[in-house]
Amino acid sequence: MARSKLWLVLLHWMFLHSPCRCTTLTIAELQELEKISTWVISRSFPCSATCGLGLRTQELCPIGGKRNISSTSCKMRTIRCLDTWQCGLKTQTATAGQRLELDCLEEVMEAMGRFAFVVSWRFARGIITSDDSLFSRYEALSLDKVVLDPLREEDSGTYRCDVLDTDKRRVKRMYKGVKVLSPSELSLDFAKDLIHWENPERRFPNKTTTGNPYPSSTVRNMALISVSISAAIATLILLLLIGQIICDRKRSGEREKGEGSGKVLELGFELGTPVAQQRCMSAHCPQGYWRRQP
Template sequence: MKTSGNHPVLGAFCCAFYLPLVASMEKVTIPAELRTAMAEIAVNTTSCSVTCGPGYKLERLCSVTATGERRNCTIRRSGCLTTWACGMVHFTIPVGKPFQFNCLSPDEVGFEREAYFYTWRFAQSLITMNDMMFKPLKNTESLVRLSPARESDAGTYRCDMQLVKTFRVIKRIYFGVRVIQNELVNLNFQKSLTWEQKVFYDYLVGIGSGVIGGTLVGMVLCCVQRFLRRAANKPAKI
């Protein structure tokens, strides 16, 4: 049997483990230029100003020395993007009323406005997020104006905000718009009820009011029990 001393492979492994130990024992000299050098680092940052689409965040930048000392701290606003899917927003508007909705919210100012464009699609008379139901809508602005609103304007509007350079979608939002007649806007439910329906409605409201409803029911049950007891104790007439 051969020993490790005359085995070439084991000898190479020994040298490989020995060399790093020798190198680690040598002193490392840090140049004077690096000792006084400073790096600009973001030491603190806020969350994005919006939950979806492009927004902005505030960062605190400081010059940090080799000893960890912070100097010349400033606040910088930079763009951020959490997610591109924003879901749906619902609106109900009367016929003939001017109305508009915007794909760009006031807090979405993290990116340059010239860096992206808008693509609109429309699903008439449908409140849906099924992309197969939409047709192109001729509008290149960030908002849609209904002046005035018509019944044919009802449906779902989809807005895609895309980067000019890469055509990447950075925001998609749906606007569900319902357009109703003016006489349906200020409906008074109680005026349309008969006298019997109003009594029953008030009774349901009282029952649904929690403690008051429970108290009324308890009083009624107590009265019923007393009446039954008196009727049971009363002697029968011959």
Template sequence: MKTLENSFICGTLAFGFHLPLLMASLSKVKIPEQLKSAAGTVVVSTTPCSVTCGLGVKVDEICEVNSKGKRTFCKLHRSDCVANWICGLRHFTVPVGKPFELNCLTYEMIGVGTQAFRYSWRLASGIITTDDVLFKLFKTPSYVIKLSPAKESDAGTYRCDVQLKKTFKIVKRLYFGLKVIPHDVVELNFQKSLTPEQKLAAHEKAGIRWNITSIVGGWPRYSGQRRAWFVFLIGIGSGVTGGLLVGTGLYFLLQVCKKNRPVEE
């Protein structure tokens, strides 16, 4: 241990002694004029990936930067990106007999070209899960699975893996949780599933809403000029009616006052 400590101390002292000499020799190095005026191509900015999972695109701004930091000949370059290749689980519920499709592509991937990828599907039949041990190979070479029509036996979790054909790198994994419900088990029509009391309450609310709509909704059918005349006539009618009521009240009040006035002898 003492030998190692002594060697470390000696090495440190030697480095400290030669450091000024090394810095002095570097200060005497001359940089050629060609290197001083040289410029390099650098990515100065980039946008976030267009998708949160799977294969997306980003746009890089590339410029030539000289030794003084001046940017010239800037251009935009579009490139592929993968922020996260696992896209999680999506749930779907369909009735028996209805056509349904499971699509593993996105708009960005279609722009690259569907032939640039390799698609592999696996199925965990009858359950909704993301446990990869429970999946078995589902043979289909396409990026879409068409169920026409959907059957109860089609229920389960479908896993789609998308790989680049050139590198075999997985760029996307997506799970589809599919539930296929028979018509005689669950009625998907909301109106039919209501009780008589709920239907009556819904009809009453609809009637009130219709009355309000018929009163208020009639206004837009008139033009601006007709609406103004309509409001003007209503105002005049209200004013005349109010004047008649006030005048009649004052007349009866005066008659009462005359009857109660004492007669002079």
């Protein structure tokens, strides 16, 4: 084992300090390399979690030595993986009275043990948010999950989960928003509600409706209200028409009066003397000068 490590260090040093052009190994060096056996990663699968701590499966196959290499000699291993520790906000809706579990680590806890992480929970009551200033400490009976049994309406809000590893490094932060509905207001059983929608008689089997569903007083009141609204609209339209007619008549009378005074002024200007015309042009006409003499 020590010899193989020495050869690996030697190869690493050769690659770092070798010139730019490639060099060919000697036969003796190749024989020494063939004696070294190690494991290499032949395949690596994606991480099981897009955010937070997850698991990745890898296939290891032996290489080197004089033994025959085949797929049966390969082995699989599972390691931890972390793409990003920040997870977004996820919401879910449940009915009051049900059992609800909010799991923070899921399969990672089962694979690596309960005491490999430090989990803390915080809670923002009655609001769906990711603002960290609105959260307060929440005591969870279980380490990796919050169990709400039975679920109550005051349990609605946002739950935040923080996960640290044994080195106190944050490996996950998750937000889960919970909306709680009352069973009397809304049912989340789609199949049952679909049957009631297709056959409404099944929902109310003992209730039958005969005759007019509205009482006579309600119909009479609705008719009176409709007639009153129609009469008010007709009266308003009539008043608008009368006002328009009066305005048109006033405008036509003022127009005729202006045309008559203009004609008298023009006639007096034509019959007057040059001195009178000049005085009239300067707005000093003698009174009664514009009257036409017979």
